Amino acid sequence: MQVKSKINSILESALNSIGANPKEVIVSEATKAEFGDFQYNGAMALAKELKQNPRKIAEDIASKLESNELFSKVEVAGPGFINLTINREFLEESLIASLDSRAGVGKKEEQIRVVVDYSSPNMAKQMHVGHLRSTIIGDTIANLFEFLGDEVIRQNHIGDWGTQFGMLVAYFEETGANADAKLSDLEQFYKEAKARFDENEEFATKSRQNVVKLQSGDKATLKLWKTFIEKSLHHAQDIYNSLGVKLDNSHVRGESAYNDNLENIVKELEQRGIAKESQGAKCLFFEDSETPLIIQKADGGYLYATTDLAAIKFRVQELGAKRVCYVVDARQAEHFKQVFKTAKSAGFANEDTLLEHIAFGMMLDKSGKPFKTRSGGTVKLKELIDEAVDRAKSVISRASEYDEQELEHIAKVVGIGSLKYADLSINRQSNYIFDWDKMLSLDGNTALYMQYAYARINSILNRAEEFKIVKPTFSDELERRLALKILNLEDTLNRAYKEAMPHLITNYLYELVSLFMRFYEQNPILKEGVDEEQKNSRLILAKATANAIKVSLNILGIEVLERI
RNA sequence: GCACUCGUAGCUCAGCUGGAUAGAGCACCCGCCUUCUAAGCGGGCGGUCUCAGGUUCGAAUCCUGACGGGUGUACCA
Secondary structure, three states: OOHHHHHHHHHHHHHHHOOOOOOOOOOEEOOOHHHOOEEEOHHHHHHHHHOOOHHHHHHHHHHHHOOOOOEEEEEEEOOOEEEEEEOHHHHHHHHHHHHOOOOOOOOOOOOOEEEEEOOOOEOOOOOEHHHHHHHHHHHHHHHHHHHOOOEEEEEEOOEOOOHHHHHHHHHHHHHHHHHHHHOOOHHHHHHHHHHHHHHOHHHHHHHHHHHHHHHOOOHHHHHHHHHHHHHHHHHHHHHHHHHOOOOOHHHEOOHHHHHHHHHHHHHHHHHOOOOEEEOOEEEEEEOOEEEEEEEEOOOOOEOHHHHHHHHHHHHHHHOOOOEEEEEEEHHHHHHHHHHHHHHHHOOOOOOOOEEEEEEEOOEEOOOOOEOOOOOOOOOEHHHHHHHHHHHHHHHOOOHHHOOHHHHHHHHHHHHHHHHHHHHHOOOOOOOEEOOHHHHHOOOOOOHHHHHHHHHHHHHHHHHOOOOOOOOOOOOOHHHHHHHHHHHOHHHHHHHHHHHOOOHHHHHHHHHHHHHHHHHHHHOOOOOOOOOHHHHHHHHHHHHHHHHHHHHHHHHOOOOOOOOO
């Protein structure tokens, strides 16, 4: 149910009928409960255009709305605020739709094909905390788009090409018979190879030669390279599985996949006169930027800008994407700005193709400093996940009621849910302070709060006999507000879709569940003294709430539990 | 130097398509379990929205500048 858009269109015709045609009509949720459910503040802005008193305009608009059965109250306040209260009966009737598995949320009218590029781990190393945000924000966005009807193509643009592989190959050859054993810890293997690379010039040269061999398709080198990739992918897949992220090998299309196209990309850009030579390198210059985008080095080598351009071309022209989302660290903002601009001017993407950098802030430690990237100080993703699960296990209050296997499952769902929720609930654009205690604390606005509410509802539904799917009757204002919140899910998801902002969903969830918790405390469902009709109504409210929670959490990639 | 970005309660964050006394959680204090899961609920404490100008009937929100933090800035990805 899209309550807001419904109101917007009613408002729009009301506005038109008094001769106003604002370019956008937007109601917002009321800032105070006493103002009603929604408010429209546009009357004040129209005062100049219409050369009328804003209060008068508001009253004119209000008089057109009053007759509409959607509203039970239309009120003009102050200089020209229009406060709207939604008719209780309308909510009662609409709530039934929320009992289905989509919590009453429809698909978008226009559905498009979207590529979401996320995770993109480096294949030479283990995944670490630095990969967490891209992986879970990207997965959430992909889930959300899919849920609303888009055809989503997930792309894992893995870092599987470049110097580090020359290095690994060289080290593998050097260690000979021990190599296979050593590979069981790829991280360690990489470290040793890197150390060799830094200290030994001969080794470094050999590594670079291996890169050339790789790029020119030398069979033996390629074979070795493949074993590294397989090993790494296997590791990444373990992480995805335990995180419940929907990436698999079919989504992998790494840097190496574009290797053969790079030459043509450069050629094409040169022929179109977009690329120019400067200091021996092939570059693209931009008016608003003093640094160019380099697509080919002076020594002939290609760069990640070249790969990215090849990838855009592939995604738009071969995959047919109308929207391409790059879930990548905010530090690459300028890079993507230039790449997108180039892709459009070169015709790799159409003018109306949406190329978006879904930027997110860095992960900082408690003292506000960035995590180290190279020198051993990083937290491995695997360790992080394990600890999240361990901590969750130690916190489960009803632990004695479960057997070992059940406990394990609950700990996993709660621990990983908390880990993801903590990240997703923060506006992705700001830096994210990574704090074990906060992330794994199981209080407040966390996954656990939602999961707990869900389990509470489930407990009631299990106890209750089947309830009738008939129009409920709300017994107080709280129930009416809870219903309205449930019906707001679709508007929330649509806004989160437009802005690619997962935290809008967590904000919504928190409001929804807070309302439910109050309802739960105040309005008994199965207790004595509750009449049949009331009981039935409240069961419908509870069920609809559970659906909204489940749908929202599923989009965030977080599981619910029947019992906790 | 230039560009981008952020600066809201002790801490972590919402709010920023301009609107009516700026909202949460944590922490701290008080109250609520013989009845649907107290991992909960209710109440209290706590803010010159970094500062200074400007636009506007109205600014945490838009613009300019200053200060402070972060990031990026020619052949790494």
